[in-house]
Amino acid sequence: xxxxxxxxxxxxxxxxxxxxxxxxxxxxxxxxxxxxxxxxxxxxxxxxxxxxxxxxxxxxxxxxxxxxxxxxxxxxxxxxxxxxxxxxxxxxxxxxxxxxxxxxxxxxxxxxxxxxxxxxxxxxxxxxxxxxxxxxxxxxxxxxxxxxxxxxxxxxxxxxxxxxxxxxxxxxxxxxxxxxxxxxxxxxxxxxxxxxxxxxxxxxxxxxxxxxxxxxxxxxxxxxxxxxxxxxxxxxxxxxxxxxxxxxxxxxxxxxxxxxxxxxxxxxxxxxxxxxxxxxxxxxxxxxxxxxxxxxxxxxxxxxxxxxxxxxxxxxxxxxxxxxxxxxxxxxxxxxxxxxxxxxxxxxxxxxxxxxxx
Amino acid sequence: xxxxxxxxxxxxxxxxxxxxxxxxxxxxxxxxxxxxxxxxxxxxxxxxxxxxxxxxxxxxxxxxxxxxxxxxxxxxxx
Numbered sequence: 001x002x003x004x005x006x007x008x009x010x011x012x013x014x015x016x017x018x019x020x021x022x023x024x025x026x027x028x029x030x031x032x033x034x035x036x037x038x039x040x041x042x043x044x045x046x047x048x049x050x051x052x053x054x055x056x057x058x059x060x061x062x063x064x065x066x067x068x069x070x071x072x073x074x075x076x077x078x079x080x081x082x083x084x085x086x087x088x089x090x091x092x093x094x095x096x097x098x099x100x101x102x103x104x105x106x107x108x109x110x111x112x113x114x115x116x117x118x119x120x121x122x123x124x125x126x127x128x129x130x131x132x133x134x135x136x137x138x139x140x141x142x143x144x145x146x147x148x149x150x151x152x153x154x155x156x157x158x159x160x161x162x163x164x165x166x167x168x169x170x171x172x173x174x175x176x177x178x179x180x181x182x183x184x185x186x187x188x189x190x191x192x193x194x195x196x197x198x199x200x201x202x203x204x205x206x207x208x209x210x211x212x213x214x215x216x217x218x219x220x221x222x223x224x225x226x227x228x229x230x231x232x233x234x235x236x237x238x239x240x241x242x243x244x245x246x247x248x249x250x251x252x253x254x255x256x257x258x259x260x261x262x263x264x265x266x267x268x269x270x271x272x273x274x275x276x277x278x279x280x281x282x283x284x285x286x287x288x289x290x291x292x293x294x295x296x297x298x299x300x301x302x303x304x305x306x307x308x309x310x311x312x313x314x315x316x317x318x319x320x321x322x323x324x325x326x327x328x329x330x331x332x333x334x335x336x337x338x339x340x341x342x343x344x345x346x347x348x349x350x351x352x353x354x355x356x357x358x
Numbered sequence: 359x360x361x362x363x364x365x366x367x368x369x370x371x372x373x374x375x376x377x378x379x380x381x382x383x384x385x386x387x388x389x390x391x392x393x394x395x396x397x398x399x400x401x402x403x404x405x406x407x408x409x410x411x412x413x414x415x416x417x418x419x420x421x422x423x424x425x426x427x428x429x430x431x432x433x434x435x436x
Contacts, residue, residue: 022397024393024395024397024401025397025398025400025401026401027398027401028397028398028399029402029405030401032401032404032405032406033405036406098401317394
């Protein structure tokens with residue numbers, strides 16, 4: 001089968017296979033890892049606990065090792081937050097370790113998001129003169145860049161030094177345009193580069209796996225664009241230049257269609273949305289006079305998780321179950337963080353519940 | 359009178375080849391089938407050791423293929 005695919009692909013460089021990929025091993029292991037995620041029923045239980053009880057619960061769960069490791073440096077809510085981040089980084093780098101060949105390559109591409117996130121964090125830190133410790137607190141070393149190299153970067157005195165250190169990386173062509181003032185522009189470009197990189201990785205290849213990966217990514221783009229659109233409309237921005245914030249390459253919403261929606265007011269936007277392919281997902285909560293977007297965002301995120309899960313049942317031995325796991329893990333961590341931070345800030349239970357994506 | 363040398367194949371030899379093919383090919387087939395199941399079982403076991411029993415059973419299920427081959431080989435020779 002693999003031989004056949006190799007013949008089909010020919011010798012085009014872009015779509016070359018990155019070696020043998022052991023899907024059976026990786027997907028089975030990832031599925032076993034997924035079974036260790038917290039079940040849905042845990043969240044309502046957590047909501048009824050006090051902060052100490054939640055801390056205890058997390059200490060006794062899969063996060064035990066991380067909590068133990070960091071217990072000397074941090075305490076209370078901060079400890080949990082850092083333990084969650086550390087666990088995320090460990091889990092994702094583990095995915096890189098247990099996979100090989102094509103799977104490893106695709107996971108690496110996906111995890112570049114964290115590399116970009118970390119570079120952005122360091123630059124932001126330098127921008128507002130944060131200390132090295134403060135920057136390191138916000139870093140999640142889940143990508144290909146190791147924590148050590150990132151902490152070296154964070155220890156540099158100025159942003160110029162950080163950028164010159166990154167000369168040999170693929171991010172340099174964008175970073176070199178940073179002059180200390182246009183941070184948001186550079187950040188947008190970095191984000192876009194991430195998606196361009198993803199599409200390049202998918203390449204022209206006709207292999208089923210990369211097609212699935214492409215479909216998965218493009219659906220993510222659709223939902224991300226939709227959320228950005230909602231936010232823009234809600235804050236009354238009708239500037240057509242905002243198209244620069246959108247990501248090209250969506251699966252069911254084309255960029256042209258998004259461009260058409262940009263100059264509309266929120267009310268018109270909502271009525272136009274009825275022809276949107278994702279209207280079914282949000283139809284019952286979107287109203288022209290809605291006060292907050294939390295519901296819509298949670299609903300869209302939930303839709304993404306759900307479709308990832310059902311997708312992974314359709315293609316059990318492919319990249320999809322791995323992507324599904326990555327999404328679910330990230331979601332679990334963001335849910336736990338919301339609960340613990342919400343409780344620490346004395347938010348009402350209902351407010352926290354609204355935010356959770358279960 | 360010309361003497362004709364008859365080169366007839368020994369039926370026992372053909373039987374032996376048939377039996378060999380039956381065992382050999384089914385052996386390769388179960389090998390291929392077990393390869394993926396085995397590595398998946400190891401992957402699952404690495405995360406959760408209690409899956410050892412289940413993994414072992416699932417891994418040897420394709421073994422039936424080669425057993426059928428063996429039976430056929432015995433029948434041919436029997």
